[in-house]
Amino acid sequence: TPHDTAAAAGDPQDATAAEDARRAELKALAEQAGRDLEDASALEILKWAADTFGRRFCVTSSMEDAVVAHLASRAMPGVDVVFLDTGYHFEETIGTRDAVEAVMDVNVITLTPRQTVAEQDAEYGPRLHDRDPDLCCALRKVKPLEEGLARFDAWATGLRRDESPTRANTPVVGWDEKRQKVKISPIARWTQDDVDAYVTEHGVLTNPLLMDGYASVGCAPCTRRVLAGEDARAGRWAGRAKTECGLHG
Ligand code: SF4
Numbered sequence: 271t272p273h274d275t276a277a278a279a280g281d282p283q284d285a286t287a288a289e290d291a292r293r294a295e296l297k298a299l300a301e302q303a304g305r306d307l308e309d310a311s312a313l314e315i316l317k318w319a320a321d322t323f324g325r326r327f328c329v330t331s332s333m334e335d336a337v338v339a340h341l342a343s344r345a346m347p348g349v350d351v352v353f354l355d356t357g358y359h360f361e362e363t364i365g366t367r368d369a370v371e372a373v374m375d376v377n378v379i380t381l382t383p384r385q386t387v388a389e390q391d392a393e394y395g396p397r398l399h400d401r402d403p404d405l406c407c408a409l410r411k412v413k414p415l416e417e418g419l420a421r422f423d424a425w426a427t428g429l430r431r432d433e434s435p436t437r438a439n440t441p442v443v444g445w446d447e448k449r450q451k452v453k454i455s456p457i458a459r460w461t462q463d464d465v466d467a468y469v470t471e472h473g474v475l476t477n478p479l480l481m482d483g484y485a486s487v488g489c490a491p492c493t494r495r496v497l498a499g500e501d502a503r504a505g506r507w508a509g510r511a512k513t514e515c516g517l518h519g
Contacts (some may be wrong), residue, residue, distance in 0.1 A: 282347060300452040303443040312456035314339075315442055316345035319424055319454050323437075326423040328379070330415070330517075333359075333366040334487045335476040336374065337468055338428040343375045351376045351510060352403050352418055352425070356410040357387040358399070358489035366477045369468075373475070381418040383410045395437045395467050403507060407515040413456060418450035429518060432461050433486070434503045436513055441517060462502070488515070 328350040371378040446453040483495035487501040
């Protein structure tokens with residue numbers, strides 16, 4: 271399997287060549303799996319990931335709901351679930367994280383940015399999210415995730431094609447060029463109704479804000495409730511020229 275092929279070479283040049291070869295192998299594997307698993311169920315996709323990558327596979331969760339974490343724990347009990355604590359989350363989001371950790375058969379890993387919000391405010395000035403949200407997301411989301419994912423070959427997300435036009439072409443398994451990792455979106459083909467049905471059937475934990483007018487939950491300063499007829503992500507960075515935080519775009 272790919273995770274057995276890393277070279278234990280002493281020569282740094284050999285090690286780099288071995289790493290390049292391994293990445294090429296992972297990329298080919300991801301692209302092939304994307305084609306093979308397009309019609310597979312979410313659970314089948316996650317079982318493939320567990321069999322293929324073992325402990326070098328994790329799930330990332332924004333704690334909007336625990337659907338993918340729940341599916342992944344069925345495919346691989348004790349699976350690592352990575353949560354990014356930006357320091358700007360709603361209390362309800364942190365509460366959902368704590369509840370997931372308490373009741374589900376998963377290992378929650380909480381990543382934090384290098385700077386606290388107070389330290390960031392001291393260096394860049396207060397409310398960076400209003401003035402330069404791309405920089406704020408880079409510091410508080412993109413960088414910590416990159417560091418947190420370093421030891422994994424593959425990560426699963428809850429991206430869905432129907433969430434927004436920017437996500438319409440999400441493959442169920444693809445190659446994350448930016449991070450050089452296999453990116454798995456087991457519920458890419460699901461609709462909101464599929465998610466709701468799974469939540470009801472399995473009693474999956476969800477963020478209480480979803481019952482309070484929020485369709486997509488991110489950091490408190492950058493999330494508002496959505497209006498009737500808006501797509502699920504319309505409440506994220508509303509009124510700003512930004513639709514993605516850099517984790518997926
Ligand atoms: Fe900062 Fe907003 Fe991005 Fe959160 S979503 S990291 S507060 S800009």
